[in-house]
Amino acid sequence: MSTTPTASDTQATEETGEGTGLPMSRAALDAELKSIIADVLGIDSEQADALDNDSGLFGHLPELDSMAVAGLLTEMEDRLDIVIEDDDVDGEMLETYGGLLAFAEGKLAEA
Amino acid sequence: MIGTWPxxxxxxxxxxxxxxxxxxSSGPKILIIPPLFSEHNLMRRQLVQLMRKLADAGIGSVLPDLPGWNESLQPLETQTLxxxxxxxxxxxxxxxxxxxxxxxxGAVLTPPALQGWSYAPQSGAKLLRGMVRARTIASRETGQPETSEDIYQLGRTQGAMLAGWRIGVAMFSELELAEPPKHDALVEIKQGQVGGPALWLRAEAAEDTEQVASLAGIINSGLAESAQ
Structure with missing residues (x-):
C-alpha cells in the first residue's frame, strides 16, 4: 500500500528516457489521464489541461459519485493497460489530480 | 412515441x-437495446435523440423496456438474464x-435472429466489475469497507445491491459469464468511429448531437448497403 511511488520518485526514472521499460512517458500519461478525466466530467481539453497536482477530485466534485469513480478507474485500466486492486483505491489516490497521476505512474512502473 | 408492449x-x-x-411503421425498424443499469440512465437521452434522427431519415426504431426496467411494475431483484x-x-x-x-x-441481450450493430459492446463481467467497484468505494466512504471478493461472494449466494440496483443471485451469476455475441450479421461500432468522448463515462447524463449524427450515418449507410 504505502509502497506506491510518489510522482517525484518515478519522475527521475522516467526522465532518464530510453531503456527504462516504461510503456508510456510521463507527458503521455499526463495527457491520457487528463483525457480520461475530461471524458468522465464532460469538460473540454482546455479545462482538463488546467488540472494541476493540487486540483481536487473525489470529494471536491459533487458529480463524481462512486459509480463515476468506478467508471474512471475501469477506464484507466483499459486505456493505460493496468489492473487496479481494491487496496490501491484510497483517499489519497482520489483526493487530487496529482495523487491519481502518481498512482498511475506507480502502476505503470510495476508493469 | 410512447406506448406499451405485452x-x-x-x-x-x-x-x-x-x-x-x-x-x-413500414421499412426497416431498429430495436434499440440500451446498456443495462446505470449506463442506461446515462445514455437514454442520447439514444432517444438518435431515434429522432433516424426517424428524420425515414428509419423506424423502438426502445422497449423490459420487466424490472424504468417504470416497470415487475421487481428487478427477481429478474434473470x-x-x-x-x-x-x-x-x-x-x-x-x-x-x-x-x-x-445491452449487447448481451441481442436476439440472435436480428442483424444490425453492436456499439462498444461490454461483457457482463466487466459491467459487474464496475458496479462491484462502485460499492467498494461507497462502502469505504461510509466507514464500513468491504472487499470486492466479499461483494462477489454476497452476489453469488444472496444477491447484492450494487450502485442502487438490486441484483439477484441468478442475474449476478449469469452476468459473470455473459458475453456479447459476435457474428457476421452484427457489425461492431467502436467509439473511435463515432468520435468524441464516450457519454457512458460521464458522471451525469449528456447528449452530443455530433455523435448522434455520426451513429445515424453509420446505420443509414449500413442499411443502404444491405439493401443493394
Whole structure:
C-alpha cells in the first residue's frame, strides 16, 4: 500500500528516457489521464489541461459519485493497460489530480 | 412515441411494459437495446435523440423496456438474464424489429435472429466489475469497507445491491459469464468511429448531437448497403 511511488520518485526514472521499460512517458500519461478525466466530467481539453497536482477530485466534485469513480478507474485500466486492486483505491489516490497521476505512474512502473 | 408492449412473464402472466417508438411503421425498424443499469440512465437521452434522427431519415426504431426496467411494475431483484434475453426477443417480435442496435452491456441481450450493430459492446463481467467497484468505494466512504471478493461472494449466494440496483443471485451469476455475441450479421461500432468522448463515462447524463449524427450515418449507410 504505502509502497506506491510518489510522482517525484518515478519522475527521475522516467526522465532518464530510453531503456527504462516504461510503456508510456510521463507527458503521455499526463495527457491520457487528463483525457480520461475530461471524458468522465464532460469538460473540454482546455479545462482538463488546467488540472494541476493540487486540483481536487473525489470529494471536491459533487458529480463524481462512486459509480463515476468506478467508471474512471475501469477506464484507466483499459486505456493505460493496468489492473487496479481494491487496496490501491484510497483517499489519497482520489483526493487530487496529482495523487491519481502518481498512482498511475506507480502502476505503470510495476508493469 | 410512447406506448406499451405485452411481455409474457415466465409464469405465463403478461406484463405491459413501456416502449418508445419513432419513425415509419413500414421499412426497416431498429430495436434499440440500451446498456443495462446505470449506463442506461446515462445514455437514454442520447439514444432517444438518435431515434429522432433516424426517424428524420425515414428509419423506424423502438426502445422497449423490459420487466424490472424504468417504470416497470415487475421487481428487478427477481429478474434473470436468461429471461431478459427471451423478453428482448419477444419485444423484437412484438414491435416488428428488422434490425438491432445494442449498446454497451445491452449487447448481451441481442436476439440472435436480428442483424444490425453492436456499439462498444461490454461483457457482463466487466459491467459487474464496475458496479462491484462502485460499492467498494461507497462502502469505504461510509466507514464500513468491504472487499470486492466479499461483494462477489454476497452476489453469488444472496444477491447484492450494487450502485442502487438490486441484483439477484441468478442475474449476478449469469452476468459473470455473459458475453456479447459476435457474428457476421452484427457489425461492431467502436467509439473511435463515432468520435468524441464516450457519454457512458460521464458522471451525469449528456447528449452530443455530433455523435448522434455520426451513429445515424453509420446505420443509414449500413442499411443502404444491405439493401443493394
Amino acid at each position: 411481455c409474457t412473464l415466465p409464469g405465463g402472466r403478461v406484463s405491459e411494459e413501456l416502449v418508445l417508438r419513432f419513425g415509419e 436468461a429471461f431478459w434475453r427471451e423478453a428482448m426477443a419477444q419485444a423484437a417480435r412484438a414491435n416488428g424489429a428488422t434490425h438491432v442496435l445494442a449498446v454497451r452491456s
